[in-house]
Amino acid sequence: MRRTLLLLAGAILVLIAAIIGRMVFQPGPYSFAGGTEVDLASYPNGAALTGVPAELASTDPRARAEYVTRMADCEACHTAKGGKPFAGGRPFVLPFGTIYTPNITPDPETGIGKWTDAQFLKAVHQGIAPDGTRFYPAFPYASYTMLTDADVLAIKSYLFSLPPVKQANKSNTFGFPFNQRWLMGIWSSFFNSDRRFRPIRERDAAWNRGAYLVEAAGHCGECHTPRNLMQAMDQHNKFAGGQAEGWNAYNITGDRTSGIGGWSDAEIAAYLSTGHAPGRGVASGPMSEAVGLSLSKLTPSDIAAIVTYLRTVPAIRSDRLPQPAGPAPASPKLASIDNPVGKRMFEGNCASCHAWTGAGAIFDEARLTGVRSVNDPTAANVASMILNGAGQPGTGRPYMPSFAAAYSDAEVAAVANYVTARFGAKGSSITPKEVAELRRN
Amino acid sequence: MLEFTINGEKHQADVPPDMPLLWVLRDVLGMTGTKFGCGIAQCGACTVHLDGVAVRSCQLPAGRVGDRAITTIEGVGNTPAGAKIQKAWIDLEVIQCGYCQPGQIMSAAALLASNPAPDDSDIDAAMAGNICRCGTYVRIREGIKHAARS
Numbered sequence: 001m002r003r004t005l006l007l008l009a010g011a012i013l014v015l016i017a018a019i020i021g022r023m024v025f026q027p028g029p030y031s032f033a034g035g036t037e038v039d040l041a042s043y044p045n046g047a048a049l050t051g052v053p054a055e056l057a058s059t060d061p062r063a064r065a066e067y068v069t070r071m072a073d074c075e076a077c078h079t080a081k082g083g084k085p086f087a088g089g090r091p092f093v094l095p096f097g098t099i100y101t102p103n104i105t106p107d108p109e110t111g112i113g114k115w116t117d118a119q120f121l122k123a124v125h126q127g128i129a130p131d132g133t134r135f136y137p138a139f140p141y142a143s144y145t146m147l148t149d150a151d152v153l154a155i156k157s158y159l160f161s162l163p164p165v166k167q168a169n170k171s172n173t174f175g176f177p178f179n180q181r182w183l184m185g186i187w188s189s190f191f192n193s194d195r196r197f198r199p200i201r202e203r204d205a206a207w208n209r210g211a212y213l214v215e216a217a218g219h220c221g222e223c224h225t226p227r228n229l230m231q232a233m234d235q236h237n238k239f240a241g242g243q244a245e246g247w248n249a250y251n252i253t254g255d256r257t258s259g260i261g262g263w264s265d266a267e268i269a270a271y272l273s274t275g276h277a278p279g280r281g282v283a284s285g286p287m288s289e290a291v292g293l294s295l296s297k298l299t300p301s302d303i304a305a306i307v308t309y310l311r312t313v314p315a316i317r318s319d320r321l322p323q324p325a326g327p328a329p330a331s332p333k334l335a336s337i338d339n340p341v342g343k344r345m346f347e348g349n350c351a352s353c354h355a356w357t358g359a360g361a362i363f364d365e366a367r368l369t370g371v372r373s374v375n376d377p378t379a380a381n382v383a384s385m386i387l388n389g390a391g392q393p394g395t396g397r398p399y400m401p402s403f404a405a406a407y408s409d410a411e412v413a414a415v416a417n418y419v420t421a422r423f424g425a426k427g428s429s430i431t432p433k434e435v436a437e438l439r440r441n
Numbered sequence: 442m443l444e445f446t447i448n449g450e451k452h453q454a455d456v457p458p459d460m461p462l463l464w465v466l467r468d469v470l471g472m473t474g475t476k477f478g479c480g481i482a483q484c485g486a487c488t489v490h491l492d493g494v495a496v497r498s499c500q501l502p503a504g505r506v507g508d509r510a511i512t513t514i515e516g517v518g519n520t521p522a523g524a525k526i527q528k529a530w531i532d533l534e535v536i537q538c539g540y541c542q543p544g545q546i547m548s549a550a551a552l553l554a555s556n557p558a559p560d561d562s563d564i565d566a567a568m569a570g571n572i573c574r575c576g577t578y579v580r581i582r583e584g585i586k587h588a589a590r591s
Contacts, residue, residue, distance in 0.1 A: 396459025401483060
């Protein structure tokens with residue numbers, strides 16, 4: 001009897017160790033590709049895989065530095081809504097409290113004006129501030145660590161060319177034990193490789209350039225890869241879908257149903273560079289910022305390299321994302337949906353652009369048919385879209401207003417559930433409380 | 442140079458393709474019957490027909506019209522449904538201040554053309570996106586039913 005208990009306890013311990021081991025010992029971000037990692041110097045023309053693409057190699061240094069800064073998309077996080085670019089202050093609401101991004105303009109008192117090159121490298125590669133305190137991994141140094149020294153210093157030179165903005169950093173609101181920044185040292189020892197990008201010898205230059213853009217600079221996995229219990233990217237489920245500020249960052253693996261395996265190269269390229277591909281919806285929320293501030297500024301060759309790389313990411317099926325539904329009937333009346341408030345909201349606010357079929361009444365950007373957000377049974381992105389809207393009016397680009405001020409949580413939930421029921425495969429049951437949560441982001 | 446077919450006539454306009462059709466109609470071609478309300482497709486005042494379908498012209502880039510036929514309030518009276526709606530509007534004195542009414546008539550005419558006998562729920566579905574500051578909704582509903590009966 002005692003022997004059996006001991007054996008059982010042993011087995012449980014081994015299981016726990018295996019689970020922790022799997023969590024802690026993560027595969028590299030592109031180890032799925034196999035092959036041999038080599039130094040940049042030993043890859044043919046390896047330096048061209050980093051920095052700016054060849055067609056920009058002869059532009060002036062500031063333009064090149066700006067391009068590298070766009071590649072890494074520093075501006076999106078380091079700018080508050082309506083605030084000065086790069087001056088920080090943007091809140092991120094996390095389960096442990098709210099964290100505010102810091103000022104990275106060259107102001108000597110409130111920004112990074114006094115930082116040396118070595119200090120800036122240490123911050124971006126290792127997540128350590130000049131005074132030795134640790135940054136939280138909300139700052140994606142686990143990705144940026146792969147950037148070359150030259151590219152990190154190019155970013156620094158661009159930031160230092162900007163006008164300094166005097167704006168004090170806000171302190172975060174984390175409680176114990178999450179306010180113990182030294183713990184991030186332990187986190188980093190497991191989850192930050194602190195290794196620069198190494199190309200795969202067997203892969204061509206476009207693939208390796210794509211890997212550098214996606215993994216090091218673009219840090220796509222920070223939102224599109226789910227996080228484990230330790231809040232690190234779970235590379236076992238690489239690009240299978242994560243979260244960002246209440247939005248679902250969808251599966252971008254090669255799975256045909258829940259990922260982008262069914263998208264053509266041209267569709268992926270159009271989505272990345274313009275925020276829309278016909279029938280694929282529009283980049284919204286954090287992704288619209290990634291497109292607007294970063295991806296839309298990249299050259300066609302770099303977008304093509306990203307597509308080349310993404311195409312090779314192994315397919316992972318997200319079970320919660322069903323095969324998208326086809327077009328809805330033209331008739332507004334659907335006996336299967338008992339949601340009078342949602343229907344009233346839809347007919348007054350939505351139908352004139354989206355149409356009762358979901359085909360889009362004015363432009364393809366408003367098409368709901370086949371779009372993942374309306375087929376996502378959480379309705380998180382539908383509700384976030386209703387709250388935030390999309391685009392800017394008067395730009396000649398499609399625009400959707402924010403309905404956050406006009407409608408209550410219950411009304412937003414009702415219309416979100418109406419939209420997923422009418423146009424999606426499964427329907428949703430998002431609650432007013434969940435909508436209230438989304439408003440906080 | 443973009444080419445449009447409006448109320449059966451060809452028009453040309455030297456406008457950027459991202460200019461909203463409403464601006465082309467009002468500011469370039471001088472067809473001011475179609476009204477500007479909100480500019481964000483939320484009020485319906487700018488409604489026109491594209492191949493008979495009601496569309497908000499304030500959000501429609503001119504370059505995306507293509508070869509679809511445009512009908513505006515200036516020409517809708519030449520369509521059977523449009524003529525019935527306009528007569529009903531006069532018979533019942535639907536209009537109060539009138540600013541939203543070109544859009545109301547365009548939406549109502551498109552509804553009647555696709556559905557000759559709309560019930561209340563059909564009218565809600567087709568007309569809820571057209572806002573009337575004077576609150577003529579009851580008369581609009583009556584007008585559509587009156588036109589359907591005629």
